[in-house]
Amino acid sequence: MSQSKVEKTRARLAKRIQEGAYYEAHQQLRVLAQRYLKAENYEAAIDILFSGAQALLQAGQGGSGGDLCALMVEAYVQGRVACDAESKARIFTLMSLIPPEEPSLRKFVKEAGDWSATFSPYPAGDPELHHFVGTLYSLTDDFIRSEPHLLLGTKSSPDTLAALLYRWYTNSLNPPPTPLSPSTPPQPTNPAIYLSRALLPYLLLRNIRDATRVHALFTTSLSTSQLNYASQEVQSATCDAKVFPDLPLVNFLGLLLLACQRGGADLYRSLKAHYAQQLKEVPAWEEPLEQIAEMYFGIRVQRQPNLFDMMGGLFGGGGGGAGGAPQLGAPPQPPSAELD
Incomplete structure (x- = not known):
């Protein structure tokens, strides 16, 4: 799918989220992302998952948004995406939108850590990612x-x-x-x-x-x-x-x-x-x-x-x-x- 079609699809699903059709949008986003992953179009999968997760989280849908966050990290792994400033920025943006009590946050943190340990020079995980997560938890005295x-x-x-x-x-x-x-x-x-x-x-x-x-x-x-x-x-x-x-x-x-x-x-x-x-x-x-x-x-x-x-x-x-x-x-x- 061309980039223009990806953008149109993203806009259409964002509109469905704005209308409150959260479940439908979530399922469609998952299906589309899996289709892109199967076709090894990792850039499109990451794009659609990031924007979809962001929209759902901003709408207060922590569970659905968190699920797409974890799937985005899966796309990182399959696409062998390097742990660099751009890839971490997406993660930081999404983590900051997930409520601290939301169970999907822990899964997202763990899977992001596994990815960074594999695709960065740090076997224990990227230090900037560690610092961000530690600071995030500290804000609620966790x-x-x-x-x-x-x-x-x-x-x-x-x-x-x-x-x-x-x-x-x-x-x-x-x-x-x-x-x-x-x-x-x-x-x-x-x-x-x-x-x-x-x-x-x-x-x-x-x-x-x-x-x-x-x-x-x-x-x-x-x-x-x-x-x-x-x-x-x-x-x-x-x-x-x-x-x-x-x-x-x-x-x-x-x-x-x-x-x-x-x-x-x-x-x-x-x-x-x-x-x-x-x-x-x-x-x-x-x-x-x-x-x-x-x-x-x-x-x-x-x-x-x-x-x-x-x-x-x-x-x-x-x-x-x-x-x-x-x-x-x-x-x-x-x-x-x-x-x-």
């Missing part, structure tokens, strides 16, 4: 779904992640009058637990830059917000550090970050020994710390767990959304090769 995407995002992601984790922490200080469900555990109120959800995974990913950024932003919030935790600036010839007399585990994480950049095995052992009593409060930190000890200080551990399996066992955080409660000291869901 902490659990947001943080793994932000961990694999761009250099802008740590700012969003630090704000998200600090907001999650402050929410824990003012829980809702009634739990979301009888099985929802209380959220821990130690800020180090929330900071660890970014700092430990970043260290495991050898991302010192973003670990440092999140630590700086989170601890600044601790000392300058209404909570106003007392802090002291400690300066030396080689570094500056902020120490919180009332938050020993926050201090441990800050010193761990510095040690990973400048220290050796003896310093790490001394750090662990100094905070041994406090570390008993966060048993979920034990395995990531063992892995960090080997990665940065050459201290070998007796067993060699698969990194993602290890993180998967630790990074559970309860249910999604603002009601999800992190395990004591647990970082987030493991970064994976799939978005969501």
Whole structure:
């Protein structure tokens, strides 16, 4: 079909959507798209699916629009469309139109992530796509779904992640009058637990830059917000550090970050020994710390767990959304090769 015919078909179906014939338009769009895919006319399939999904979503038809979004990604895969600015722009436009509670959003996110992992240089998925999805989830305080995407995002992601984790922490200080469900555990109120959800995974990913950024932003919030935790600036010839007399585990994480950049095995052992009593409060930190000890200080551990399996066992955080409660000291869901 020529481009002019595609445009006429698109205009006709857009008119049907404007008239409220949502089901009919949705079915016709699917049939047309499948016809184009069978003929390997991927450009026409993508064109008709993008415009149709956009029109349905703007009309409040989240389910039908989301279905066409997933089919558009299928057209990307079949057509071996590169993960570039143009192809991502379509995805960003459509994702921003899907209501956060719409179930089709999760499917769209996952399939877009699978595509970007295959057709971009990034086996874990395109960082810009991760950042967009993580930021999108953060707008509704969907902490659990947001943080793994932000961990694999761009250099802008740590700012969003630090704000998200600090907001999650402050929410824990003012829980809702009634739990979301009888099985929802209380959220821990130690800020180090929330900071660890970014700092430990970043260290495991050898991302010192973003670990440092999140630590700086989170601890600044601790000392300058209404909570106003007392802090002291400690300066030396080689570094500056902020120490919180009332938050020993926050201090441990800050010193761990510095040690990973400048220290050796003896310093790490001394750090662990100094905070041994406090570390008993966060048993979920034990395995990531063992892995960090080997990665940065050459201290070998007796067993060699698969990194993602290890993180998967630790990074559970309860249910999604603002009601999800992190395990004591647990970082987030493991970064994976799939978005969501």
